[in-house]
Amino acid sequence: MLGGEGESSSFSSAKEAADERRKSPAVDGGDPAAQSRYTEHGMGPDRYYIPPAVSKQSPESANPCAFLPYTPGGTVYTPPSAGRYPSSLHLGSVLPPAGFSPSAAGRSHFTSAYQLGQSPGCIYPPYTGSAPPLSNVTVPAAGPGMRAQVYLCNRPLWLKFHRHQTEMIITKQGRRMFPFLSFNIAGLSLTAHYNVFVEVVLADPNHWRFQGGKWVTCGKADNSSQGNKVYIHPESPNTGAHWMRQEISFSKLKLTNNKGTSHNTSQMIVLQSLHKYQPRLHIVEVTEDGVEDINSDVKTQSFTFPETQFIAVTAYQNTDITQLKIDHNPFAKGFRDNYDSMYTAPESDRLTPSPTDSPRAHQIVPGARYAMQPLFQDQFVNNPPQNRFYNSERAVPQTTSLLSPQTEDGVSQRWFVTSMQQGGNSSSTSNKLDLTPYEGDYSGSLLPYGIKSLSMQTSHALSYYPDSPFTTMSTGWGSRAAYQRKVTPSLPWSPRPSPTAGFPEDSDKVKPQIEEEVNGTGGLHSSWTETQAPALSLEKANSYSTACKRRRLSLHGPSAEDSPADIKCEDLASATTNSSSYSKETPSSKGMAAYYSFYTNP
DNA sequence: ACGCTCGCATCAGGTGGGAAACGG
């Protein structure tokens, strides 16, 4: 995939562009000036985000799949002294001087009030149904001033954590988020340049404490926090085509409690333990040099996904969260206690974690991880494409209908936030994401949920990696091949050229891409399944059993009903009989067919 | 001889657990 000649040429040009970009203060994380643009400067940390209250279903909600019933309304809790808009964003000259009032300054703030429905076949009642595939979604024609739509790619996984109140470890040296933020963006101008970054703001004005098995408020939050609150995506600035081409992952974003950290500030966001935070995605239109384009009507758009709220901790408090982390985070595989049981399927059916397994399988769904890891690793519930993690947080161009998981049945769960003005805030201060819509289906069909998620990730997730399984499967999973194909380590700012599409000139391919994603099938799929079944080595399994002895039990004994993590592979298999694909005897050759069955058989 | 593929060893970095240290 990356080996193409055309590709290399595009890469070189991209590299040059990257070099140019590095000069841009806006993107060079190492440049203080650049940093200052987006880092918190005097803008108090005292900005709070109050989750949107449950809203009445919007008209769109009529079509559960099309848009989530959740409300718009994410509001930003603004202490008297705080500015209304993301304070941490000190954009200086780049941003309109007068406040960041969405309407006034051309900055829009969106919450996940709208989520792109997945499409028919969605297993979650609230979402399923007539959800239109992406193609049917009203996506404004790309162009300057257009409002973007953002999908939280791994929303299902986030929801799993959210149900237990997500916790994120913060350490002095910085700890990556898990789940991490991963988005798909649509509606940007193909040729315009944008900076994409995440800001983490206080979600509420309280200090939290884990007591009696649950989180309770304990005094007021310390608003004196200081330090960087923004993480600029390494590939910023880049064209809209580039951002829309594949998922945008923030897997390398690190959280720290070390205010004095002087290194890697561009990769670290400073938080305070026991405080609740709300990540927000910002998309700022800039000039090619990374300077905000003052001629643009819509300069900045912000998106908030309530389910990504989390409480920063230095040590996990809720064992349910710990278990979820262990179950889904490949790097924590050593702590899994049920590793053996996970691989009860015939050797031939065991999908080896490696090379696709974990890291690539980051954020996998519990059940999925055991069986279709490689396939599902990504977004669905979770898994981000591998290269996003290790090569550059960014995906590979979605060439062959890999763009989106929302294929066919549109099962792909992309939660989409569209232009929703910041207004309409609910007075509710509840920090809980309103899961009403989900709870029903979520708890009731949790299993399916995960499964579906898994299936979804496939195409998309894989697309992230230059050495995506899809790209290499045809020739086998040789780890070697995968490695060799990995994107050459490039400068952080290097725009990642799309192997198949030149950058950014090929932006016109984005559209077709979307269409592909909607139609979603790729010949690659079959080959993928055929080659992605490397068996888990017994040796590995054995070594793992040792680790399993260290098993840790949840003090609260998460009930099976509400602890997704407890769902075992076998459970999934049985529970998803409909989705025959999950059968232990599922030959890898059935792969894709089975794979899709997940979607088609809610 | 040269280039390529493959396997292995090594290293870096990520993970949660647990004990020790810290601080109110």
Add this chain to the structure above:
DNA sequence: CCGTTTCCCACCTGATGCGAGCGT
């Protein structure tokens, strides 16, 4: 004293380097 933070540990994965084997 108790809650929180820090540090170290074992484990895991991916990346990288090296040498062996093979074909041209």
